[in-house]
Amino acid sequence: MGVPTSVSSSAAPGLDLDAIRNDFPVLHQQVHGHPLVYLDNGASAQKPEAVIQMIADYYCKDHANVHRGVHTLSQRATDRYEGVRGKVRDFIHAESTNEIVYVRGTTEAINLVASSYGQAFVGPEDEVLVTEMEHHSNIVPWQLLCERTNATLKVVPFDDRGELILDRYRDILNERTRIVAITQVSNALGTINPVRDMIAMAHDAGAVVLVDGAQAVPHMSVDVTALDCDFYAFSGHKLYGPTGIGVLYGRESLLDAMPPWQGGGEMIMQVRFDGTEYNELPYKFEAGTPDIAGVVGLGAAIDYVAGLGLDLIDEHEQQLLAYATARAAEQSGMRVIGTASDKAAILSFELDGIHPHDVGTVLDHEGIAVRTGHHCAMPVMEHFGVPATVRASFGLYNTHAEIDRLFGAIDKAQELFGQ
């Protein structure tokens, strides 16, 4: 079985993995008597000390509600909260902080756009376009919108490698297409989609584009201005930040034209019973007391990732992916699902004669955390005719030695099941 190929096992120059691993307290523990190997980063990444400490520091020193008081703590909390908005703007290369809306995560960002933009600008004869590889959170909000408005949902298929069929995309786009919602990186397959070209094509057809960046931001540097996308959504927790916080980027002219989504405090300028005037951007979309500590933690996560450098992170993860892919090719009875030429560090696979769930249990026994299941992408599973896959998704702290551990455990699963 799998003999390591001659892939280099050194980290990218500049990324000091020992030091990095020391930044993540959770990694240093035993699971079932083995050192933990965390390969479920696609579901949620672990948090560096810097993030954990930043949140504690905020609560220890500066917490109060934001935008609400003249007192010192409220001002400090507001400064921290708004300071992170500038970081986010720079991180994704947006033009203005007015375009950065804090939300709970990718799911909420997409629902916000589907509800607010969708309700205002999508009508009965219109079409909304998604792809076959979307996460359920980039399918269901659009289905709900189509139900409400009698618009039609169209689906761009992918081929057996997991690459979108762009000719079909071109055919499906038409003057009735109002919104195109595509993922930049597929969580189930790892495919990196050519979103920049797809956005240009959508704009030619007169549609606006929402990019689901949940799986992209942890792995590559993102420039919403260069992409020219209209909306971009991501979650803090996959970017080594806290859960419960995420970002919706929206082109200012579009956010301006959109009706508010939720009503409440913060999002208003003046409330009268004969008519309420809404707050300016981005507050129009931030009703109620936000997750201030989450925002502060997100800022620390962005600093951490940007401090290491996304180019170096990307290079390191690509080496891990290449190594894991080469080992997978040598492993008998293993089929990789998602073999696009351009991939992020995600290896989805199945083993002959062993259900993914059983693989997951054996790997857990060896201290290895992977995701097994449909990865909230049931149409992808259906395409490949499998109920589920095993998914190893790599992060900036993973090592070649951990991939060796993964394959050692796969050997054990195959041995146990007599495959």
Next chain:
Amino acid sequence: MSDLRELYQEVIMDHNRSPRNYGSLEDANRTAEGFNPLCGDQLQVYLYVNNDAIIEEVRFEGKGCAISTASASIMTETLRGRSAEDAERYFQAFCALATGDGETFDQNLDLGKLEVLNGVREYPARVKCATLAWHTLRAALRGDKTPVKTE
């Protein structure tokens, strides 16, 4: 590895490799569908229950992990020829066994081969795999129309 063998006992591996009473049942008069949304597992249970409320035939079909397949397979072996009332007692007993809930355990019932599944109680994430077939069976006996979900 040794404790994994307690979960994946040889009987389980055998029923997983060659499930008994597998496939649909043409003259079934009770059927139900079970679904585990967490892992995408899906399973149909087919029963022929005669006028005396005896389960004359029981078969299953579907996709699942070793635990859910073996559990379904052993369930069909256990229940063929038993009354619907017995099936309910076995259902209760098996759920108690799988969850390690000794309180509700029926001492008078010989669980026989079903005992091999008692290893799942150490794996909370896998208990639902073991009980899916049983919940589906119960739905079939009760004539429930909506698919059973284990979440």
